[in-house]
Amino acid sequence: xxxxxxxxxxxxxxxxxxxxxxxxxxxxxxxxxxxxxxxxxxxxxxxxxxxxxxxxxxxxxxxxxxxxxxxxxxxxxxxxxxxxxxxxxxxxxxxxxxxxxxxxxxxxxxxxxxxxxxxxxxxxxxxxxxxxxxxxxxxxxxxxxxxxxxxxxxxxxxxxxxxxxxxxxxxxxxxxxxxxxxxxxxxxxxxxxxxxxxxxxxxxxxxxxxxxxxxxxxxxxxxxxxxxxxxxxxxxxxxxxxxxxxxxxxxxxxxxxxxxxxxxxxxxxxxxxxxxxxxxxxxxxxxxxxxxxxxxxxxxxxxxxxxxxxxxxxxxxxxxxxxxxxxxxxxxxxxxxxxxxxxxxxxxxxxxxxxxxxxxxxxxxxxxxxxxxxxxxxxxxxxxxxxxxxxxxxxxxxxxxxxxxxxxxxxxxxxxxxxxxxxxxxxxxxxxxxxxxxxxxxxxxxxxxxxxxxxxxxxxxxxxxxxxxx
Amino acid sequence: xxxxxxxxxxxxxxxxxxxxxxxxxxxxxxxxxxxxxxxxxxxxxxxxxxxxxxxxxxxxxxxxxxxxxxxxxxxxxxxxxxxxxxxxxxxxxxxxxxxxxxxxxxxxxxxxxxxxxxxxxxxxxxxxxxxxxxxxxxxxxxxxxxxxxxxxxxxxxxxxxxxxxxxxxxxxxxxxxxxxxxxxxxxxxxxxxxxxxxxxxxxxxxxxxxxxxxxxxxxxxxxxxxxxxxxxxxxxxxxxxxxxxx
Numbered sequence: 001x002x003x004x005x006x007x008x009x010x011x012x013x014x015x016x017x018x019x020x021x022x023x024x025x026x027x028x029x030x031x032x033x034x035x036x037x038x039x040x041x042x043x044x045x046x047x048x049x050x051x052x053x054x055x056x057x058x059x060x061x062x063x064x065x066x067x068x069x070x071x072x073x074x075x076x077x078x079x080x081x082x083x084x085x086x087x088x089x090x091x092x093x094x095x096x097x098x099x100x101x102x103x104x105x106x107x108x109x110x111x112x113x114x115x116x117x118x119x120x121x122x123x124x125x126x127x128x129x130x131x132x133x134x135x136x137x138x139x140x141x142x143x144x145x146x147x148x149x150x151x152x153x154x155x156x157x158x159x160x161x162x163x164x165x166x167x168x169x170x171x172x173x174x175x176x177x178x179x180x181x182x183x184x185x186x187x188x189x190x191x192x193x194x195x196x197x198x199x200x201x202x203x204x205x206x207x208x209x210x211x212x213x214x215x216x217x218x219x220x221x222x223x224x225x226x227x228x229x230x231x232x233x234x235x236x237x238x239x240x241x242x243x244x245x246x247x248x249x250x251x252x253x254x255x256x257x258x259x260x261x262x263x264x265x266x267x268x269x270x271x272x273x274x275x276x277x278x279x280x281x282x283x284x285x286x287x288x289x290x291x292x293x294x295x296x297x298x299x300x301x302x303x304x305x306x307x308x309x310x311x312x313x314x315x316x317x318x319x320x321x322x323x324x325x326x327x328x329x330x331x332x333x334x335x336x337x338x339x340x341x342x343x344x345x346x347x348x349x350x351x352x353x354x355x356x357x358x359x360x361x362x363x364x365x366x367x368x369x370x371x372x373x374x375x376x377x378x379x380x381x382x383x384x385x386x387x388x389x390x391x392x393x394x395x396x397x398x399x400x401x402x403x404x405x406x407x408x409x410x411x412x413x414x415x416x417x418x419x420x421x422x423x424x425x426x427x428x429x430x431x432x433x434x435x436x437x438x439x440x441x442x443x444x445x446x447x448x449x450x451x452x453x454x455x456x457x458x459x460x461x462x463x464x465x466x467x468x469x470x
Numbered sequence: 471x472x473x474x475x476x477x478x479x480x481x482x483x484x485x486x487x488x489x490x491x492x493x494x495x496x497x498x499x500x501x502x503x504x505x506x507x508x509x510x511x512x513x514x515x516x517x518x519x520x521x522x523x524x525x526x527x528x529x530x531x532x533x534x535x536x537x538x539x540x541x542x543x544x545x546x547x548x549x550x551x552x553x554x555x556x557x558x559x560x561x562x563x564x565x566x567x568x569x570x571x572x573x574x575x576x577x578x579x580x581x582x583x584x585x586x587x588x589x590x591x592x593x594x595x596x597x598x599x600x601x602x603x604x605x606x607x608x609x610x611x612x613x614x615x616x617x618x619x620x621x622x623x624x625x626x627x628x629x630x631x632x633x634x635x636x637x638x639x640x641x642x643x644x645x646x647x648x649x650x651x652x653x654x655x656x657x658x659x660x661x662x663x664x665x666x667x668x669x670x671x672x673x674x675x676x677x678x679x680x681x682x683x684x685x686x687x688x689x690x691x692x693x694x695x696x697x698x699x700x701x702x703x704x705x706x707x708x709x710x711x712x713x714x715x716x
Binding site: 025032074078140191225229239266267274291 | 478479481482483485486487488489490524594595596597598603607622623625630631632633634635636637640658659662666671672675676677678679680681682683684685686687688689690691692693694695696698700701702703704
């Protein structure tokens with residue numbers, strides 16, 4: 001069964017948990033990625049690396065307006081055109097304007113979460129422009145008509161058999177379960193798209209202020225293709241992507257590679273500083289950079305600036321016991337899943353009703369914080385978000401009443417004792433009573449022992465006194 | 471007239487400025503210090519073994535003259551392997567290699583030598599021209615040099631320029647890179663530090679439009695985490711290192 005990203009949260013989770021194939025695929029992929037990450041981080045002084053990276057990202061977020069102005073100045077100096085967008089609508093408007101000016105009919109895109117965030121593919125299609133995802137995983141999910149389900153491994157939820165069936169249906173290939181054959185089929189399809197396209201679109205991993213440079217990290221080479229082959233190249237850059245220096249960008253490149261896929265560095269690191277220069281053979285004639293806010297400044301204003309340090313490696317998802325069970329689609333119609341997704345999706349007010357429950361999709365075990373390459377305190381952010389939800393009164397009346405009653409009972413000794421005695425039976429009650437059953441259905445119970453500590457203690461003291469007396 | 475991007479620009483920047491606190495961390499953090507990888511032995515050997523570790527390949531040659539011979543050997547082998555029809559017929563058409571201009575390759579007289587061996591270098595002029603684009607898409611081997619290489623990671627650094635197409639290291643199935651030994655640096659951190667010290671770092675990025683770091687062949691593990699090579703870029707990345715210091 002497929003997970004419907006637009007279904008209610010509980011339905012999505014139920015669908016995901018019922019899908020044995022999905023859980024099998026997730027289990028294999030996330031364990032594999034986590035092991036690779038661990039090995040690659042163990043090969044260097046990872047603590048020092050993470051501290052440096054955090055300092056670099058912190059510096060960027062603390063000096064954001066200055067760095068953005070410096071970035072803009074240098075991009076303009078390099079011959080780029082810069083556009084600012086407060087929200088998705090403004091960003092889409094800017095991209096479609098550029099497309100219209102150049103009578104663009106075919107667009108190639110490299111993997112980019114920010115373009116998913118603003119719904120760029122839909123906007124292109126509504127304007128009659130063909131857009132093709134060129135990252136192998138993104139291409140597969142695009143063919144399947146699904147959103148990506150992992151920040152760096154978009155098709156983590158599919159098995160090779162599923163992909164083969166999809167390619168047989170859509171590309172007319174012969175049956176095969178060899179990844180190399182599937183890859184070759186995609187290469188030849190996408191190669192003609194690259195050569196035909198009028199416009200290339202990418203996101204951005206790091207935007208270097210001091211030189212006006214947009215960096216993209218890929219392994220397949222599609223990032224270099226979209227920024228080199230079409231006449232027009234557009235990079236969509238979340239304002240938090242800016243970094244101060246070339247050194248910072250290359251430090252983060254190394255770290256995102258180690259943390260995402262366990263490589264020393266990714267295969268390609270493309271640093272674009274402008275259109276092709278006079279006399280050059282290839283490269284875009286125009287390079288546009290769209291600096292997108294879309295809720296980011298509000299996130300910082302609300303005190304969640306820490307979430308803006310993220311470099312999108314996906315390590316928190318791979319290690320998360322919740323993500324590993326339910327996968328990315330259960331987080332709803334958002335490109336950002338896993339622990340970091342549970343933080344930024346509701347903050348970006350990305351389809352608010354679907355996102356409200358995400359901060360609760362966590363056991364707060366802290367594994368995400370331990371692996372985060374820039375040491376984002378994800379459990380704390382999730383807790384803060386939960387408090388916000390409670391403060392806004394967005395929890396159910398039953399829950400509010402129950403918690404209020406619990407609070408009262410715990411403050412007085414007699415109700416406390418009655419409750420404690422009742423607790424012995426609570427496990428059974430929870431299985432029976434309807435309002436409690438909602439909670440107990442998905443959680444195991446500790447069986448309360450028949451004697452409480454308060455009963456045991458006096459017995460113990462008596463026993464010890466008897467022994468001393470002997 | 472005020473350009474229409476001014477309004478969102480002012481709005482975003484002023485919102486960011488509003489929440490800037492006076493207690494900003496003073497000064498800049500330390501520049502990242504080099505993360506040290508293994509050192510010692512010859513850099514070329516380290517570079518080669520690192521490149522092989524990540525599914526690339528490498529020859530280390532003593533003399534510049536050996537490079538041309540090795541290019542001929544590899545091109546012929548690969549063409550035969552890839553079923554290039556022009557490689558072994560009785561009517562020997564030259565094998566076309568998508569290349570940087572011979573002026574940009576660090577070997578004298580290479581073009582003539584290759585021509586005598588049945589290999590012609592295709593140096594595209596303008597890839598936004600339809601006919602050039604169609605021609606450049608055909609060769610299955612690309613030939614370039616590099617600006618720098620890093621022993622710690624097996625990476626190559628390529629900057630585009632006149633006679634230095636990006637396509638030569640991107641479109642063909644195989645990429646052959648000529649690497650003079652003097653351009654191999656121990657780590658990318660060391661290379662960065664040198665450029666920074668000489669105050670060339672920012673301008674190096676800015677003048678050429680795009681710097682590409684290439685670390686091994688194009689790869690993906692999107693399908694069930696199984697490694698596949700040559701997804702979009704070359705499936706083979708072969709470095710020909712030669713000692714240019716003698």
